[in-house]
Structure formats: C-alpha cells, structure tokens
Amino acid sequence: MSSILSVTDLNVHYGSIHALKGITFEVKEGEIVTLIGANGAGKSTTLNTISGLLKPTSGKVELLGESLMGCPAHKIVEKGMALCPEGRRVFSQLSVRENLEMGAYTRPSSEIEDSLSMVYEQFPRLKERSKQTAGTLSGGEQQMLAMGRALMSKPSLMMLDEPSMGLAPILVEQIFDIIKSLNKAGTTILLVEQNAQMALSIANRAYVLETGKIVISGTGEELLCDEAVRKAYLGG
Amino acid sequence: MLSYLINGISLGSVYAIIALGYTMVYGIAKMLNFAHGDVIMIGGYMAFCSSSYLGWPPIICVLFSIVVCTVLGIIIEKLAYKPLRAASSLAVLITAIGVSYFLQNAALLIWSSNPKAFPNLINLPSLQIGGTQISAVALITIAACIVIMIVLTLFTNKTKMGKAMRAVSEDKGAAQLMGINVNGTISLTFAIGSGLAAIAGVLLCTAYPTLMPTTGAMPGIKAFTAAVFGGIGSIPGAMIGGILLGIIEIFAKAYISTQLSDAIVFAVLIIVLIVKPTGLLGKKIAEKV
Numbered sequence: 142m143s144s145i146l147s148v149t150d151l152n153v154h155y156g157s158i159h160a161l162k163g164i165t166f167e168v169k170e171g172e173i174v175t176l177i178g179a180n181g182a183g184k185s186t187t188l189n190t191i192s193g194l195l196k197p198t199s200g201k202v203e204l205l206g207e208s209l210m211g212c213p214a215h216k217i218v219e220k221g222m223a224l225c226p227e228g229r230r231v232f233s234q235l236s237v238r239e240n241l242e243m244g245a246y247t248r249p250s251s252e253i254e255d256s257l258s259m260v261y262e263q264f265p266r267l268k269e270r271s272k273q274t275a276g277t278l279s280g281g282e283q284q285m286l287a288m289g290r291a292l293m294s295k296p297s298l299m300m301l302d303e304p305s306m307g308l309a310p311i312l313v314e315q316i317f318d319i320i321k322s323l324n325k326a327g328t329t330i331l332l333v334e335q336n337a338q339m340a341l342s343i344a345n346r347a348y349v350l351e352t353g354k355i356v357i358s359g360t361g362e363e364l365l366c367d368e369a370v371r372k373a374y375l376g377g
Numbered sequence: 378m379l380s381y382l383i384n385g386i387s388l389g390s391v392y393a394i395i396a397l398g399y400t401m402v403y404g405i406a407k408m409l410n411f412a413h414g415d416v417i418m419i420g421g422y423m424a425f426c427s428s429s430y431l432g433w434p435p436i437i438c439v440l441f442s443i444v445v446c447t448v449l450g451i452i453i454e455k456l457a458y459k460p461l462r463a464a465s466s467l468a469v470l471i472t473a474i475g476v477s478y479f480l481q482n483a484a485l486l487i488w489s490s491n492p493k494a495f496p497n498l499i500n501l502p503s504l505q506i507g508g509t510q511i512s513a514v515a516l517i518t519i520a521a522c523i524v525i526m527i528v529l530t531l532f533t534n535k536t537k538m539g540k541a542m543r544a545v546s547e548d549k550g551a552a553q554l555m556g557i558n559v560n561g562t563i564s565l566t567f568a569i570g571s572g573l574a575a576i577a578g579v580l581l582c583t584a585y586p587t588l589m590p591t592t593g594a595m596p597g598i599k600a601f602t603a604a605v606f607g608g609i610g611s612i613p614g615a616m617i618g619g620i621l622l623g624i625i626e627i628f629a630k631a632y633i634s635t636q637l638s639d640a641i642v643f644a645v646l647i648i649v650l651i652v653k654p655t656g657l658l659g660k661k662i663a664e665k666v
C-alpha cells in the first residue's frame with residue numbers, strides 16, 4: 142500500500158505556544174487512521190495545518206508524494222483532500238443544496254449533479270431539506286451536511302475533526318457507520334476523535350497525541366488493548 | 378407633494394447605491410470602508426474630466442469612470458487593507474479614515490478646491506405627470522437603482538461566485554476549505570462596490586452639479602447611515618435604508634427646515650437603532666450550535 146498522506150516532523154506555534162512538537166505519521170491508501178487525544182492535545186491543529194489553514198514553523202506535509210508546503214488552503218482541495226472541520230462550520234445562511242454546491246466549488250459544474258445525487262443517496266435527510274437554510278438543521282443533520290459537503294469535492298483523503306461531538310449516541314453510531322461505508326467505497330479516512338472507543342474500533346491504525354507529541358501508535362486493536370490507552374482514554 | 382416624493386426616492390436611490398458598497402464590503406471584509414464616499418468623488422471627477430476636457434460621449438464617460446473606480450477599489454484594498462487582515466478592527470478603521478483623507482487631498486492637489494461645474498451627461502427633457510414636472514435625471518437614477526438591485530440579488534443568489542461570496546462572508550476558513558479563493562473574493566467585492574460608487578458619483582453630480590474634493594464625504598456618511606439603518610450586511614436593507622433616508626431628507630427639507638434636515642435624518646437613525654439595534658432588515662448574529 143502506498144502512502145497517501147505523510148507528515149514529517151511537523152512543528153506548529155500559536156505565537157509562543159508550541160502546539161505541535163515534531164509529529165510524524167502517515168496515512169496509507171484505503172486506510173482509516175485515527176488520531177486520538179485529550180482536549181488541547183493538538184488534534185485540530187494537526188488537521189488544520191495539513192489542510193493549509195495554519196502554517197507550520199517547520200516540517201513537511203506530502204499528499205500523494207507532492208509537498209503541500211506553501212500551497213494556499215484553497216488550492217489544496219483540488220489536490221484531493223477535504224476537511225470536515227471541528228464544529229461542522231456549515232454556512233448557516235446558505236441552503237443545504239448551496240452548501241453542497243460550495244463543497245464542489247473546484248469541480249466543473251457538469252459533474253455536480255452526479256455528486257449531489259450520490260450525497261443525497263448517502264444522506265436522504267439532506268435531500269428532504271435541500272431548500273432549507275443550513276442554520277435551521279439539527280446538530281446531527283448539520284454534521285451530515287458537513288460530511289456531505291466535504292464529499293462533494295470527491296476527495297481521495299477525507300479528514301474528519303470530531304464528527305461525533307455533541308451528538309446523541311444513536312447518531313454517533315450512524316455517523317461511524319457512514320464513515321465505514323465511505324471507506325469501503327474507496328475514500329481514505331483520517332479521523333480525529335475524543336470518542337476513542339468508537340474511533341479505535343473502526344480504525345486500521347491509530348496514533349495517540351499528548352500535548353503536541355505522538356506518544357503511542359499501533360493498530361486499532363493493539364491500542365484498544367493497550368494498558369496506558371485504556372487507562373487514559375477508555376475509562377479504565 | 379408628488380415631486381417631493383420622486384425627488385426623495387431619487388436622492389434615496391443614490392444613497393442606496395452607495396450603501397450597497399458599504400454593506401457588501403462590510404459583509405465580506407467585516408470592515409467599514411470609510412474611504413467609500415471618496416471613491417464617489419473620484420468617480421465624479423473621472424466623468425467630469427473625460428467629458429469636459431476630452432469631450433468623450435456621455436456613455437463612454439460613465440463607463441470610464443466605472444472602470445477607474447473599480448481598479449481604484451481593488452488597489453485600495455490590496456495596498457491599505459489586505460496587509461491588515463489579521464489586525465484589530467480599530468487599526469483597519471483608522472486606516473480607512475487615512476485612505477479617505479488621502480483621496481481627498483490627492484483630489485485637492487490635482488483639481489484644486491475650486492468647485493467644478495459638472496457637465497450634464499443626461500440630456501433628456503423632463504416629464505410632465507399630472508401637472509408635476511419630473512426630471513429625467515430623477516427617473517434614470519431610480520431606474521438605475523432598481524436595475525442594480527435586481528442584478529446584485531441575482532448575482533449573489535444564483536451565480537457560483539455570488540454564492541461563494543456569501544460563504545466567505547459567513548466563514549472565511551470554511552470557505553477556504555471548499556477551495557474558494559478568499560482574497561480574490563474580497564477583491565471582487567471591493568471592485569463591485571467601487572464600480573457602484575462611480576455610478577452613484579455620476580448620478581449625484583448630475584443632480585447636484587458642483588464637484589469638489591469633499592463632494593463624496595457627506596453622501597458617504599449618509600449612505601453609511603442608510604446601510605446601518607437598513608441593517609448592515611443586508612443588500613435589500615441597504616436599498617430600503619437608502620430610499621427611506623432620501624425621502625425623509627427631502628420631506629424634512631421641504632416641510633421642516635433645510636438647516637435641520639441632516640439632524641432629522643440622523644435622529645431617525647438613532648430612534649430606529651434604539652428600537653431595533655440590528656437595523657430594519659438586519660439579521661441576528663447566527664448562533665453556533
């Protein structure tokens with residue numbers, strides 16, 4: 142399996158705060174990789190840096206062997222990477238359909254209809270609500286919209302930042318099922334979660350982030366059984 | 378009575394066109410571009426020079442003025458505001474006031490403070506409706522305003538670029554994640570706003586044909602008031618705010634007092650803002666779930 146994303150010795154600062162302290166990891170084609178860690182560990186910082194929203198102080202990010210350094214955030218989508226950001230960040234005053242159209246902003250308009258019907262098939266709820274403004278959706282529906290919107294760019298790598306945050310258990314289940322089915326359909330997934338149990342159970346491989354450093358890595362099962370991980374993230 | 382109303386709507390239409398520039402730039406860049414009024418003045422001088430000195434036909438003069446102002450708007454944004462994207466809003470505000478003085482003083486250097494008599498670019502006979510004389514300029518101004526309103530509404534709601542503009546005004550980071558070039562979108566907004574300012578400048582100077590370096594200042598402030606009055610950030614709000622302001626101003630001049638008319642305009646604004654702080658059509662700030 143070839144590596145789709147590789148991150149090497151990445152350092153990120155917020156002013157004087159050293160948020161990422163030289164992290165190195167990779168995601169291979171077809172995998173679900175998860176990055177778990179406590180609040181403030183640097184998970185969102187990692188994803189935001191990979192997607193170009195934040196500039197690293199040093200280090201390297203490569204997508205399919207091509208360096209993304211110096212590439213502005215809006216150019217990175219075209220290269221096949223989508224981020225479904227923390228807190229969903231749907232465009233609340235745009236309609237559901239317009240949100241999805243924005244997801245396909247970099248693609249020719251002739252291809253949009255196809256992707257729309259694909260997303261509507263995956264999320265029938267969104268089809269029912271296509272004319273509503275996104276701000277009127279429930280939290281779960283907004284999460285689905287954020288995921289659908291990211292899918293509209295037909296990414297080869299989809300990154301999700303805490304998609305289960307603030308959702309009822311039944312919805313969390315549903316979101317994770319969707320992530321699995323997206324992966325089966327060929328999308329490589331980099332998943333950031335605080336819900337370590339769920340994330341590890343669907344992940345091929347996992348990394349544990351602690352105050353800006355990767356402290357443990359292994360397969361999903363290995364980490365589920367790991368004594369330290371159980372203590373710190375799985376409630377004993 | 379009817380002629381006052383038409384004059385009010387016509388003056389209000391000019392305010393509305395200017396207010397659109399304020400409100401669009403505010404919606405996208407979250408800043409009050411206080412130099413906007415002075416772009417109107419530059420638009421006036423461009424039309425004046427191309428008509429009086431170069432003798433170009435009126436329509437070409439208007440287009441020339443629009444092109445110059447559009448480019449000027451883009452340059453102002455690039456040089457003055459873009460470097461301050463991450464700065465505090467106070468720094469941006471002070472810069473905008475600086476740009477405003479810069480444009481006024483540049484105009485003072487080039488054209489001096491002597492008022493110029495603006496040429497009559499709209500040479501049409503006035504209309505007679507039920508015994509009231511209505512000038513063609515007033516009618517063209519109102520028509521221009523309606524056309525601009527319709528085109529802008531279609532643009533922001535139906536075109537890909539317009540939708541991207543709305544996305545950027547809500548969340549720049551998320552818009553970038555979609556592949557939208559945020560800097561390009563901000564430039565485009567300044568370009569549209571400044572192009573509209575040129576149109577407003579020509580219409581204003583045609584209706585009130587004295588042109589000075591300070592010509593844009595007062596209409597700029599009134600239009601800003603109109604934008605706030607209608608709900609800053611809202612396109613229909615700018616339109617309604619502008620037209621109401623024009624009507625109030627003309628009626629206050631006619632029936633109350635010419636000297637007090639500006640005070641009355643601002644008093645109405647204050648009352649509206651006390652009753653409805655977001656302006657007439659202003660939206661509540663969207664709550665994050």
Ligand SMILES: Nc1ncnc2c1ncn2[C@@H]1O[C@H](COP(=O)(O)OP(=O)(O)O)[C@@H](O)[C@H]1O
Pocket residue numbers: 155158160178179180181182183184185186187
């Ligand atoms: N915009 C910011 N400015 C300053 N510090 C920040 C900012 N965003 C995050 N941080 C800090 O960086 C660290 C990592 O944050 P973050 O990546 O959001 O963590 P996580 O997503 O794992 O909860 C935290 O200590 C946080 O306080």
Ligand SMILES: [Mg+2]
Pocket residue numbers: 184185186227303
């Ligand atoms: Mg986070």
